[in-house]
Structures are given as structure tokens and as C-alpha cells.
Amino acid sequence: MNKYVKYGLITVVVIGILAAIVYFLKQNSTPEQLYKTETVERKDITNKVIVTGKVIPEDEINIKPQISGIIDKIYLEEGVDVKAGDLIAVIKVVPNEQSLNQAAGRVRNAELALNNAKIEYQRNKALFDRGVISNQEFNNQQLTYDQALQELKNARADYQIIKRGSVGGSSSANTNIRATVSGTILEIPVEEGDQVIQSNNFNDGTTIATIADMTKMIFEGEVDEAEVGKLHEGMPLEISLGALEKNKFQAKLNFIAPKGVEEEGAVQFKIEGDLEMNDSIYVRAGYSANASIVLEEKKDVLAIKEALLQFDKETEEPYVEVEVGENEFEKRELELGVSDGIDVEVLSGLDENAKIKVWNKLEKKDDEDEDS
Secondary structure (H helix, E strand, O other): OHHHHHHHHHHHHHHHHHHHHHHHHHHHHOOOOOOOEEEOEEEEEEEEEEEEEEEEEOOEEEEOOOOOEEEEEEOOOOOOEEOOOOEEEEEEOOOOHHHHHHHHHHHHHHHHHHHHHHHHHHHHHHHHHOOOOOHHHHHHHHHHHHHHHHHHHHHHHHHHHHHHOOOOOOOOOOOEEEOOOOEEEEEOOOOOOOEEOOOEOOEOOOOOEEEEOOOOEEEEEEEEHHHHOOOOOOOEEEEEEOOOOOOEEEEEEEEEOOOOEEEOOEEEEEEEEEEOOOOOOOOOOOEEEEEEEEEEEEEEEEEEEHHHOEEOOOOOOEEEEEEEEOOEEEEEEOEEEEEOOOEEEEEEOOOOOOEEEOHHHHHHHHHHHHHO
């Protein structure tokens, strides 16, 4: 009896060992999934460039004085709508002493000349009345007298202009600074009491005010040289303003600079686009803005994530690895189309059922395992 028990126990132990061996063999024979895969999808892909810039008026007019002096009075404020001819400020003239003395001397000379012409006129008139001199001689003398009167009038007017900037209360006086166009006053960079310089051939002059038509706004930005070749006039722009995040504005590209400017090692080209204004939304000059320009767009195309792409070390051509069996992958060279920086169109090399190896995630995991 003991003999049968002994053999029975040995049999049970052997069977247990065999069962354990079979179990471990099955566990080891189950392949571990080494790579994740992603499938090809149909998507809409839009390739667009984002341009940073600002929104400014199409034209800004600087109002400058035609005479030097000191700001005596400012009648309007920034932000006020004006019409051409509206009075903005008045200048008090500080005359040049030398010019003032010369003008005063001219007035005195004109008075002396007039007194002499008057005496000669009265003497010749008496002779003409008695028939002593001819009509022609009298007319010549009268002309000389009239010219002397006019010269005195001109000299006095010049004296007043040099001394006060205008001839007594003229609406077109140089001292009156008026709007030359209709629009909104964007800026008045001077204050009452400030000294200003007239605009002439040798000096731009002091800006009294800046006026612009706020109904005609443009987007102004800069595009990198890598993108400027893809742009052309007439392209639509979608403008978003930092200060008005909920609103979008449409614009049309109307200018691309023929010459670039180097900034921090990159060449930038200035672009401008006419903004379509919304009467219900007030857009201030100088708002920062981003313009989205669609370069190319494809609808319902085969696409994969750009992160799945690999590049041949020799040819630098793109390819992916496609699952052909359990943990078996095959290299497929691709022809690519439009990309938006995240997804890329696949023109050839894949079908809709392909499962693509996520190679970059695996490398990152292996690196972490090696570090550990």
C-alpha cells in the first residue's frame, strides 16, 4: 500500500511539473506588442501662413504750421471727428527782431515816398485844373501817387504778418492751424505754450496734429522670405485682433514689398491688405493683429500625422513602416502632398487600411529604459 501511495505522489508531482512547464512555454510563446500603430485617415488639410502685424489707417495726415511761434490755444482733442477747414489750434508769433526792424523801416520809407508823391500830385492837379499841363502828365503823376499808396499798404501788411502772423483777423491766417482733410484726430503731440517750427524746404516742421480716416483701415505685417514667394496680390486674409478676440475681419492682399529688410538674420517682406470694416465695431489705430493666409487647401484626402514619417539617411526621401504581420513591418516609400504642420496628405504609397508603426514613441521608450 505504501508502495502505491509513493508512486502516486511521484506521478502527481511529475504532472504538476509538466503543467508548469507547459504554462510557462505558452506564456513565453505569446508575442509581446512592441509597437503601437495608427491608421490612415481621410481629412481636410489646409496649408496656411500666419502673419503678425497691426491695423493702421490707410492714410495719416500730419498737420504742420506755416509759421514759427508758440501754441497759444488748442481747440480740439484727440479722438474728435473733424472736417476739412475746422480750426485745431492758434499760434502766437514770436517775431524775429531783425525782420521786424526791416519791416518797420520799409513802412517808414513808404510813408515818406507817399508824402512826396502826395505833394507832387496836389501841385500837378492845380496846374492841370488851370490848363498848364497836359492830361498825360497829370495821369502819370496820379499813377505815381496811387502806387505810393499801395506800397504803404503792402509794407504795413508785411509788418503785421511778421509781428502777429496775420493781417488783422483773416480767416486764412497762418497762425490758424486748420484740418486739411476730414477724419479723426489720432494725436496732438503738442501742448499750449510749446514752441513750433514752420514747414519749409529745409525743415519738416513741427506736427501739430495727426488726422486719419478711420473708415479706411489696412493690415500691415511682415512675411518671411520662405513664404513670400507663395503670396500674390488679391489673396484673401482673415484678420484677428488681439483686442477684439471674438471678431474676425476679412481683408484682401494689395501690396507685397519688392525689397526685404533683414531682421535678426532673417529677411522680412512688408505686406498690406485692405480691411473690410464693420460699422458696428470700432477698430482703433495700432491694434496688434494676426493675418491668416491660406496657401493651399485639400478636401477629404488620405492623410497621416507628420510624426509618423521617417526619412532615408541617404536619399532623405520620406517613408513609413506598415504592419504586414504580427510585429512585422514593411518599409513603404511615400509621395506627399499638402501639409498643415500636423497632418500631411499621402498621394501614393498607402491605402486606407494600412497600419503604420509609431516609431518615434518606441525610441523614446527605449531611451528611458536604457537610462533606468
